[in-house]
Amino acid sequence: MGRNTRKRRMPLATKIVAGAAALTVGGGGLVWANFYASAHEDHSGHNRTRSAAAQVATIDCPDVGQKIRDVPDRARGEVDGELATMDSQITNAYQRLATTRRAQAGDAQFVQNSILGPLKDRRKAIIDRIQLEINRAGGKADDNLDELAACQGRPADQMQNGDGQNGDGQMDDGQNQGGGDDNGNGVAGPVADDFVDINDVQPNTRDSRNGLAADGDGGSTGTFTTDCGVNENNLFNSDNLIAAPGVDNGAHHTHDYVGNQDNDAFSSDEDLANADTSCQNQGDKSTYYWPVLRLQDGTQEFDANDQGGGAEGNIGKILKPAEAQIRFVGSRQGDVVAMPKFLRVITGDAKSFTNGDANANTSWSCSGFEDRQVTDKYPLCPDGSQVLRTVNFQSCWDGQNIDSANHRDHMAFVQEDGSCANGFQAVPQLQIRLAYDIPTPTVENGQVQNPYAVDSFPEQLHKPITDHNDFINVMDEDLMNEVVDCINRGEDCQ
Structure with missing residues (x-):
C-alpha cells in the first residue's frame, strides 16, 4: 500500500526528531514501555504500592489552539506552525514518558522534573512567540495564554485485571512484558x-x-x-x-x-x-x-x-x-x-x-x-x-x-x-x-x-x-x- 510522494520540506528540527524516533523503532512500531509497570513491595507485610510517577499513563496539555480567537489573517500561518510545534513537543514528551518507566519507578519526581517541567518551559517560549506574532500583525493577543503552558501527567484510568495486575489484584513487579495496557504489541492502546x-x-x-x-x-x-x-x-x-x-x-x-x-x-x-x-x-x-x-x-x-x-x-x-x-x-x-x-x-x-x-x-x-x-x-x-x-x-x-x-x-x-x-x-x-x-x-x-x-x-x-x-x-x-x-x-x- 502506497502513499502520496509529493516532495516536501523537512526542517532540521524535524529531521532530528525523526532520527531519534527511528532509534526506538522495532518490529514495525515504536516500542513503548509498559505503562503500568514498576511497582514496589512493602516488605513489612503491608499492601504493595506504586510510585505516583509509575501511574502516569499519558500527558494532558491544555489545547492552546482552541483558546486562540483574534489572529489576523497574515499571522495565521505562523501561528498554525507554532501550534504544530507544540503538538510535536507533546509527542516527544510522551515518547520520553513511555520509554523511561524504570527511571520513574525509582524517582517519584522524575516525571515532573525531567518531562513535565521542561515541557512547560518549551511551551511557554512558543506561547510568547504566538503572542508576539499576533500583536505584530495588528491583533491583540490574550495575555492569559501563559496559563496554558503547564501540562499534567494523567494517571491510568482503566486499571483492570490484565493491566499490570496479578491474580490477587496486586501489581506485578514491573518486569512483565506485554501487560494488558499494550495488548502485547508494544502500542499504547486500545485496551x-x-x-x-x-x-x-x-x-x-x-x-x-x-x-x-x-x-x-x-x-x-x-x-x-x-x-x-x-x-x-x-x-x-x-x-x-x-x-x-x-x-x-x-x-x-x-x-x-x-x-x-x-x-x-x-x-x-x-x-x-x-x-x-x-x-x-x-x-x-x-x-x-x-x-x-x-x-x-x-x-x-x-x-x-x-x-x-x-x-x-x-x-x-x-x-x-x-x-x-x-x-x-x-x-x-x-x-x-x-x-x-x-x-x-x-x-x-x-x-x-x-x-x-x-x-x-x-x-x-x-x-x-x-x-x-x-x-x-x-x-x-x-x-x-x-x-x-x-x-x-x-x-x-x-x-x-x-x-x-x-x-x-x-x-x-x-x-x-x-x-x-x-x-x-x-x-x-x-x-x-x-x-x-x-x-x-x-x-x-x-x-x-x-x-x-x-x-x-x-x-x-x-x-x-x-x-x-x-x-x-x-x-x-x-x-x-x-x-x-x-x-x-x-x-x-x-
Whole structure:
C-alpha cells in the first residue's frame, strides 16, 4: 500500500526528531514501555504500592489552539506552525514518558522534573512567540495564554485485571512484558475497556447531534449524495492541511483521503482547484479525510517506520472502508444557502481524550444495530455485521469566513430546534458514514486480542472518542448551486 510522494520540506528540527524516533523503532512500531509497570513491595507485610510517577499513563496539555480567537489573517500561518510545534513537543514528551518507566519507578519526581517541567518551559517560549506574532500583525493577543503552558501527567484510568495486575489484584513487579495496557504489541492502546459489545448498548440513548435529514413542512428535506470511492488510489499522509498548513506530519497520524487528489500540507487553494478528484461527479473536487482505522495484527504497513505511522505508535494493517457514503442534507427550519468555495470544517476533536468530550462527534455502531450508537467505545459486532463510523458536521456558517483562528468559530451546530444562532446561516449539512469489514476482536481476562483502533496523536492512546473528520469544499459553483436547489426542493439527488 502506497502513499502520496509529493516532495516536501523537512526542517532540521524535524529531521532530528525523526532520527531519534527511528532509534526506538522495532518490529514495525515504536516500542513503548509498559505503562503500568514498576511497582514496589512493602516488605513489612503491608499492601504493595506504586510510585505516583509509575501511574502516569499519558500527558494532558491544555489545547492552546482552541483558546486562540483574534489572529489576523497574515499571522495565521505562523501561528498554525507554532501550534504544530507544540503538538510535536507533546509527542516527544510522551515518547520520553513511555520509554523511561524504570527511571520513574525509582524517582517519584522524575516525571515532573525531567518531562513535565521542561515541557512547560518549551511551551511557554512558543506561547510568547504566538503572542508576539499576533500583536505584530495588528491583533491583540490574550495575555492569559501563559496559563496554558503547564501540562499534567494523567494517571491510568482503566486499571483492570490484565493491566499490570496479578491474580490477587496486586501489581506485578514491573518486569512483565506485554501487560494488558499494550495488548502485547508494544502500542499504547486500545485496551479492553475501550470496547463494548453492541448488544450491551442501550438503544436510542445517544443524541446524534442533529444528524437526520430535515422533516416537517418548514424544512429543506432533500439530500445530495456524492460518490468519491474508498481511496482506491491509496492517498495517505500524516498532514493536516486545515489545522497545520505547511507543516510536514502535522497530524502525527495517518489520514485516509477521498475526493481531491492533491491534498497534503503544502496544497494551496489553487492546487486543490486544479487537482483531479476521485468523485464520480468531476465538479466535486472537495477533500474529505479522516484518520485511518488499523487492525493491530502485526502487519507491516508502508508507514511502519515513519513519523505519523509506526514511529508514533500507529501500527498494523490499514483498513479501508468497504463503503464510504457521503451526503448533504437540509435544515429543519428552512432553506439552506450555498457553502463558499474552500470552506474548511473540522468536526470531532483529535484530542478529546485529554481535552474532554465537548467537541467529540463520531458515532460508532454496527450494521443492523443502528439504533445503538456510542462515542467513547469501539463496538464489538456480531458475525456478518459491519463496524459503522458516522459523523454529522456543523451546518451553521457565520456567512463571512471560510476558516477561523481555531478552525471552529466560523461554523456551529444547530440549536435544539434546528435553527442557527447568532446570525449564522444554514448550509447543507455534510454527513459521512463509513462501513468496515473487521474481524471482531476477542476480550478475555481484561485483555483484547487483535483490536482495531483509530490512528491518533500518540498521547491520545487510540481512544475512540478522539475520532474526527475534515472537509474542504471545492465544488464548482454550478454543482454547489445544484446541491442547494436539490435540498431546498426536497429531492434526492446525486
